[in-house]
Amino acid sequence: MCGITGFINGIDTKLNLTEILHSMTDTLSERGPDSKGYYENKKKGYFLGHRRLSIIELSDKGKQPMLSPNKRYVITFNGEIYNHNIIRSKLKLNGNWISGSDTETILSCFDEMGVEKSLELFSGMFAIGVIDLKEEKLYLARDYCGEKPIYYCNFNGTFMFSSQIKSLIKHPLFIKKINLNSLNYFTNLS
Numbered sequence: 001m002c003g004i005t006g007f008i009n010g011i012d013t014k015l016n017l018t019e020i021l022h023s024m025t026d027t028l029s030e031r032g033p034d035s036k037g038y039y040e041n042k043k044k045g046y047f048l049g050h051r052r053l054s055i056i057e058l059s060d061k062g063k064q065p066m067l068s069p070n071k072r073y074v075i076t077f078n079g080e081i082y083n084h085n086i087i088r089s090k091l092k093l094n095g096n097w098i099s100g101s102d103t104e105t106i107l108s109c110f111d112e113m114g115v116e117k118s119l120e121l122f123s124g125m126f127a128i129g130v131i132d133l134k135e136e137k138l139y140l141a142r143d144y145c146g147e148k149p150i151y152y153c154n155f156n157g158t159f160m161f162s163s164q165i166k167s168l169i170k171h172p173l174f175i176k177k178i179n180l181n182s183l184n185y186f187t188n189l190s
Contacts (some may be wrong), residue, residue, distance in 0.1 A: 003028025
């Protein structure tokens with residue numbers, strides 16, 4: 001299991017965004033004790049964090065957040081794509097891989113087919129946060145059964161997500177208040 005987190009800073013702020021990202025990522029240490037990594041684009045307001053539990057690719061070549069081969073996508077990923085070797089064998093990059101990581105397979109697939117078409121191919125358990133740097137879009141995705149968690153919220157124009165709520169709470173814009181309207185929709189069975 002790994003821990004993913006991140007936010008898109010949508011407001012002009014005097015907050016130390018690097019410090020916030022590191023704090024959010026550090027709360028996920030039990031999910032990924034092997035390493036941690038960050039991606040920051042302060043100009044665009046993109047911040048991704050990752051805590052890694054190394055399973056498929058044990059070397060640093062599997063470290064995240066990771067950029068796609070053509071540098072269009074940056075990902076923070078938790079889980080496992082069971083059919084990644086089958087997908088990998090059908091991609092143009094076949095034979096020119098730098099790692100055995102399913103994360104690299106995911107990103108190469110995104111480069112060739114786009115995010116939405118690629119997601120249809122993945123069999124496994126996963127939660128993904130990926131930024132399309134060309135289109136300036138954040139995609140959040142998880143497996144069909146929802147085995148890998150991903151929580152998200154939007155406060156004052158800052159969109160944040162994480163594997164665990166305790167990471168979101170570390171962001172100073174997060175408001176610890178239950179939305180009673182949402183709770184009503186959630187519990188209403190009619």
